Amino acid sequence: METQPLASQTGTLTPNNLVNPREETYFYILLVLSIFIWACVVISVVGIFVVLVLTIAAWFTHGLLVARLRSESVLITPQQYPDLHASFVESCQRLGLDKVPELYLLQHGGVLNAFATRHAGRNFVVLYSSFVEALGANSPMIKFLMGHEIGHLRRKHLTKKVWLTPGMIFPLLGEAYHRACEATCDRHGAYAADDLPASMLALTVLASGREASNVNTQYFADQYFTTRGFFVSWHELIINYPTLSQRVAQILGFADAKYAKRPGRNPLAYICALFFSAKNILYIYLAVVAVSILISLGNQVKAKEAAAAAQLQDNSSSDANAPAAQAPASSDQSAPASAPANSIPSAAAQMPSSADQSAPATNAPSSSGGH
Ligand SMILES: [Zn+2]
8 A cells, every 4th residue: 555645634624614615505595495395385285284294204214213223233332332432422522513422333234334313303323333343443534434424413414404305306406415515524524533544545445445445545536537527427416425536535635725626527417417317207207297287187178168168059059049039149158158267267276286286295205215
């Protein structure tokens, strides 16, 4: 393994720049969009009912998952795995988290991962045991991972994302917000570790597993700048995390300004990402629902118009046999003519109700599923 070029310090990373500025920008855009959609849901009473039912279902389902976690994973305490607990408490204190969340160690078939979750007002952090085996219980690398998850809790990302769920359906925007949040949490991790090379190494473990110790993290960061093009740009736009080479480069950027720059993306990738991403299934579903509603309304209007026309024709033909009654018959034409006119507002009145039923029905599960 080649000598790492950085000293064990966090460069220009301070408590004042732990938040990626893009996170704030995307947050306020999503907030405006989400407030508008939530207002539509509230106006349509059916929407409130659907959201309420799905929220309760998600709360109970998540409660069961957390119960499984708490009963089948190892709770880390000062007595149980003291080194790991000390690292965690130290990371919480360095990041200014007042209340130390419960920390669990979970075996998951060799998978390298960690996550933060929240239920019933309580925060939890989970470390996969493979990470602890690979990095060590009191290493700066494990502090980076802990700090990253603490960052999600400190910034209240879990709660924010639930409320921003309606805005998240917009293409590109939801993913961009997710990526900005992850970049913020990487800063938290690096600050908790107080060691930039170790932070880069912890991220490299996600890319190359136990081989990470043989990887030059600076060359890996270079990969972010040298491996560009249409498909890489497209891939970057549709994922919820910055690419691992970008994450390493962003950390390195706090020691070397040239790595803090962001290379451009292929403009065509934005168009492709707009129409072809993981969200497409949702968009296709919403489009099918919308088209079905419009076709149904169109058929109803046509049927009423045809019925009114038939009735009008019947009246005209019966009046034709009684010429003396032509004057009253012509005035009667206005009565049936008003039938189609009345039918349109009544059909239109159904449209917001039907459309509102479909929107929250698809949004709510994604919000609960995300955590
Ligand atoms: Zn994260």
